[in-house]
Amino acid sequence: MNPVVTRRSMLSLTFATVAGLAVAACSRDEGASGGSASPSIGAEPGAFPVTIDHKFGSTTIDTAPVRIAAVGIGDADVLLALGLTPVLVPVWNGSTDDGIGVWAEPAIDGEDPAALANATTDFDIETIAAASPDLIIAVNNAIDEDTYAQLSAIAPTILHAADQTDWVLPWQEVTPRIGTAVGLRAAAETEVRDVDALIARTRDENPQFVGKTAVLVIRWSDGNLRAFSPESARAQLLTALGFAPPVALASRFAGKLNTELSAENYSLLEADYLLFDNYERSRAEMEQQAVFTSLDVVQSGGLIALDPIVSDAVSMPNPLTIPFVLSEFVEQINAAEATRSR
DSSP states (O other): OOOOBOHHHHTTSOHHHHHHHHHHTTTTTTTOOTTSOOOSSOOOTTOOSEEEEETTEEEEEOSOOSSEEEOSTTHHHHHHHTTOOOSEEEOOSSSBSSSOOGGGGGGOOSSOOEEETTTTSOOOHHHHHHTOOSEEEOOSSOOOHHHHHHHHHHSOEEOOOTTSBTTBOOHHHHHHHHHHHTTOHHHHHHHHHHHHHHHHHHHHHOGGGTTOBEEEEEEOTTSOEEEEOTTSTTTHHHHHTTOBOOHHHHHHHTTOSEEEEOGGGGGGGOSSEEEETTHHHHHHHHTTOHHHHTSHHHHTTOEEEOOHHHHHHHHSOSTTHHHHHHHHHHHHHHHHHHHHHO
């Protein structure tokens, strides 16, 4: 089962889940304007004009934008965290068909943003132009120079820094970059501090995690598994909570963000907990492999099946997804441990 979840079906989730997200979002939903990106509190004094350097040069933004198109994955979440509703959001191949994750629902107010299909592959420039943006945020995306030229012809366009790699961007740097572009850098820096404090508090509240081993994996289209390094976007929260990869697996990363594992190497996954990205999509194939089902971590109840929604959130850390993922990780890991203790 790998459902595509619409925003309407998202609302069928328990009220407690949605309410928890709203609290975790620290009142980010206040003042967001439907269908436009007008700041609820206005740009910070002296914020404009501003020039932002990026991988294809620099972009100057003269005045506070009011119609912002988010093209990078997770970029819309940062805008929403700052109280801005973009006019367009990117759609990825995951749990939602309109580019709004359940973690972002409480921050949407008013008119739904337009959806940019195939945002990570071959999106339609005309869809962006039709949204009439006065600023395009394309930070977390693999934008080439030709595409950048086309986007810049529509509106000033912001990308990631020149010394960064596509798809490997620290959320702590992406957030203030986007904040600077919309005149809310101080607010963005506050978001980073608040989320970092939440991570630290969650770790302090769960001292049982420190010193335990955990691995996060995904099954690739070729049938092999990929385990994510402690520094990768997908696994960084496990690291922040005090978990470490098994020593034998850690040696395989050697500076890489993930390592491929075929069946003969599944023993490297032996850990206290094995978190499996989008497990239902791979369950049938994995349960046919005795070398997987016989792992101690699987046999003992340490396998944690991440659903499509959590898996999406894990892949794009930002001020809205991190509180959501933290809550899910803590709940599911503690539930697994409680089951083991019975």
